[in-house]
Amino acid sequence: MITLPEQFIKTIKDIHKEKGEIWLENFEDLCNRCEIRWNMKILSPFELSYNFVAPILIDGQKNAVIKLSVPNEEFNSEVEALREFKDNEFVKVIDSDLNEGILILEQLLPGDTLATIENEQEAMGIAVKVMKNLWKAAPKYTKIPSILSRENSLRRIVEKFPNGLGPISKEMLLDAFDIFKEMNHTQSTKYLLHGDLHHYNILNAGENSWKVIDPKGLIGEREYDIIQFLLNNIEGKDIFTTLENRIDLLVKELNLNKERVLLWGFSHAVLSTCWSLEDEGTYNEYFFQAINVFKDLHKKFY
Template sequence: MMNLPPHFVKTVTSTFAGGAAWLENLPNLLAECEQRWGLVVHPTNFTLSYNYVTPATLADGTEIVLKVGVPNRELSTEIEALRLYDGRGCVRLLDADHDKGVLLLERLDPGEMLTIVTNDDEMTRIAALAMQKLWRPLPAEHNFPSVADWGKGLVRLHEEFGGGTGPFDEGLVDTAVSLFTDLLASSGEPVLLHGDLHHYNILSAGDGWTVIDPKGAAGEPAYEVGALLRNPFTLFDEPELKQITARRLDILAETLSIDHERLRQWSLAQAVLSAWWSYEDGGDLADWEPTMRLAKVLLEVA
């Protein structure tokens, strides 16, 4: 039996149908990967959330990262996005098996998260440049969810509470719904977005930075900044949250050459949606309240 972190076990079992059975079979799945690809799986030293991620070594001595998860649409679109990025600004996919939920990825060195940079302005500029490297036209046929698809989460919020908003601030929810409607109606040509681009998904590689864990989504570039503004986790301990958020928006608007107000509006709408997703995934007040607090800040930032 594997000694898996309790929070990882809880996340997998509560998020995925069949999650418990998948965890029970995980040792067998890792053994299958070793045999199929001729690799050696090492004990993990990564923080686990929805997938089991661990170092591994190929037969020729190449160090890689093995990522396995309960097969689901999000894991499949990650594989599709990685193939389209093809190592340009994003970690390179070496091989994958959609049906088994297995990804073999290049190992980034030194692989430190963007949070090692202590200056928030510098972190924000690095992240903005990482975004620009990723955005590219969508293929004619693809399976990526659209931003509109994701926005339907707010419909589920109302359904959950019989047309109301439950513990969520009614004014902020109404604002988010209105913004989604208006922004989608006025969006330009969609591109391939990362979909969850924040400080923990930007790693040091050589003398630069490389992105990991793309969700893959179809939407306008302005949508991409929302996840960055909700991170890192320590952000919500900052007494100057409003000033930090305003400064970040200024830097992002300037670096990306995207309208400041559009960035703010998308980020506000996403903050509410993200809070709902946390609630929907079984999170308690401590999981989603800070994000709603950021939504209120974004409402007040000029």
């Protein structure tokens, strides 16, 4: 029997409400059915956040990973994105069941995240190599949401908090919303994006290979997809210098539009801070500081 952490249980209930409570009640049965169906043994889980993720043994020997989610559209988008990205720098899908919220993946070993690479230049070199082989043209027919969904999320926040939210002033909110609308209207070539690309979703797969995990799936331009990466793993670093250096490198190596990176950076950092305030009542101080860094860099160059 697997004992789920109290915080994980609370998160599932808070996000998925009654559907989450039913999923938790049936969780042990779900695990038992998975073990029988795939002849697997579910081992002790990794640190849990929004989904149950654990290493497994298939047929008593093959190492893999199982991800169990309350069935929802975001999970479906992740599975579709992984299947679309099958020839790129992504973890491979072994099997899935959308109705049950089951995803079985290859296990990446040793599995250390890019955040464990303390040398910034070395980490950025790895990131560039991964990103050069990451994106692909957006599929013609897909249920994966576009960046317009992020604009709509910010629209909802603006309507709900017309005078601002926490440290996010009314002016910041309106500026970010205006930028989202303009950027979505003027996007160039659209790609299938990761949607949550950062240091903790890039794992060491051995033999000098790094692979990407946990895509949310998003349709839009590449400039938007690097923002979450820029915002992560900046603790203890000079934020202005670190962001400026990262942006310059990624713009050069990936042939990106620098002004659009800076505008997306400002607007997404506002949105991300608002999400945190809504969900948890707190926010990441580094994300918040980055808002003004993106704004100042845009003033500096444009």
